[in-house]
Amino acid sequence: MNVVAETQARRFALIGTPNSGKTALFNALTGSRQKVANYPGVTVERKSGALRTPSGRVVSLVDLPGTYSLRARSPDEEVTRDVVLGRFVAEPPPDLLLCVADATNLRLALRLVLELKRVGRPLLLVLNMIDIAKRRGVEIDLARLSAELGVPVTTAAAVRRGGTDELLARLDELTAPDGLPAAGAPDWQVPSTGDLRAAQREADRIIKLAVRLPPKPDTLTARLDTVLLHPVFGLIFLLALLFVMFQGVFSWAQPLMQLISGGFDALGGLAGTWLPEGLLLSFIKDGVLAGVGSVLVFLPQILILFLFILLLEDLGYMARAAFLMDRIMGGAGLHGRAFIPLLSSFACAIPGIMATRVIDNPRDRLTTILVAPLMTCSARIPVYTLIISAFVPNKTVLGYLGLQGLVMFGLYAAGIVSALAVSAAAKFFFWRDDPTPPFMLELPDYKLPRPRSVLMGLYMRIKMFLTRAGTTIFSMMVLIWFLASFPRPPAGVTGPAIDYSVAAWLGRVIEPVLAPVGFNWQISVALIPGMAAREVAVAALGTVYAIEGGKEAAQQIGQTLAQHWSLGTALALLVWYIFAPQCASTLAVIKRETGSWRWMAITFGYMLALAYIAAFITYHVAVAFGAG
């Protein structure tokens, strides 16, 4: 018996066509024992996790990006190919390929299985969503299927409790000593059109032998689509959905946000009773608690937004949205597929820009990356919320629409319109003579999202946000507190202490540049740490004004701003935030994803120019109307 083989964890890889429920299966098998990293040299996410078989053997499982073929057309698919073929230097080829297929839709998956057989690695076909297939009356003769394919077959229902038992039992057998069949000789070559046709014909032949489809296909998806893909009602529904999403982000989150900010206020008060007046208390209260608290307070909004996006993804609506938007986005030089990355950018431009990897055409991908930061990301919400609640009266217009929500909607709309305009301009200036690349997308059947899977996705998002709040944002808050507190004012001075600090000096240096758009030095100071993350500017404003005006001011940043700023300044700052490239991590991701400093510089330059011009116009129009 080989001792090494027993102690060393086996490495299995999950591979499958898009929409095969691969990620849900990965979540079900590995639970929260997941790690997300990048492949060396490329920017594709590498999701791996550990799973434990019933007899306790540990397997390391890698989730590969979905693909129809090993013939890679995008960076995502290249990773799938290179892992499967063992082309990564640091990674040996996986010990077993788990090919995941949607049991209700086997046609394209079986073609992929036939292609994977040529790789020579041990292979196991997992018919996922077997529960849905059974309910719909799809009958699959597993023994026949396995015999005809020459590949072992098992079933799973990733989203059901106990749905992976059979698969796990199978994996148990395979991980036993000598449980895996020996790897064959690799014989994979880029398939020709003739090869693909032959493989599809073979797959169709096997389906005819082993699968019996119900006389009537899924009628629910067809019925839903007659409305949701209707040329008129489909678009209206999509717009209504977006509107509900933004209203939800703005109003449903309120109670939770008040709870969080109340909690931090209480903590600050507690610190005041335990610690003596002085530098340490100021650091804890004005630096740490006020800083982290003013960022954490937006967690509920970010959660609601991600909840919408995850639900729509799991439902299968995202591909429909791409279908509905293709022509509209195409008019602006964008690909229908760009809709999904751009929608994700409403949460954060970083996952959005990373999601552009689903766009296989380099030109479309680059355009999408360029405009993604214009979509209103959740980090802008704190800034928008603060200024809107301080300067826009909370009243109802047109009967039932909240004015504050309406302004918020307007800011989102401005982001979308400018993204479309910039991409149209990019198409005109950079790619005028290029032909339009294709749009081809499978529209999956609708599926009811499973709470477990959605919660898992939310959990990963919260973890990411909290890590960011805990590291980047926290260190920036400490830095700005130092800048705003040192050097200390000379003894006997009565004016605000911050006037003597480094921050005031820095703010005054850039103030002349920003004065034409109506910004004072406090805003100029806050914009500096705002480069780390947009929402930090809110905390920074709090710190700047709290330290200037005494400790009670920190609790009511909004009221303080309303006293110190004109409406013109507030509007100019709102407009500045639509465009400004105020996020170092986004710029870093653009550099990484495009592989060039040039595109990062272009993004930074055009956004800064737009921000300055738009804020300038806004401020001067507002002043002309007497709001200066």
Place this chain on the structure above:
Amino acid sequence: MKQGEGLLLGHAPRGFRGHIEAIDCGAGYSALPAGELERRLIELGFTEGSSIEILHEGTFGRDPIAVRVNNTTVALRRREAMAIRVV
């Protein structure tokens, strides 16, 4: 293959039902090179003999179209659908 008997899927109206007679990517409607377009169409299940139905079309210019190919629904633009001859 007789000319003129088939209809190009890119010209077919919503509600059209039939099957694929041939894939011919030579006409140059799409921006993709002929061989690449053909491979992608086959990978999405557009093979000779497959049943076809146009389920939906977009709001503007009746484009893109959602097509049922055997048991799968695929969205594509009419210019790429020009490579598919149907009867």
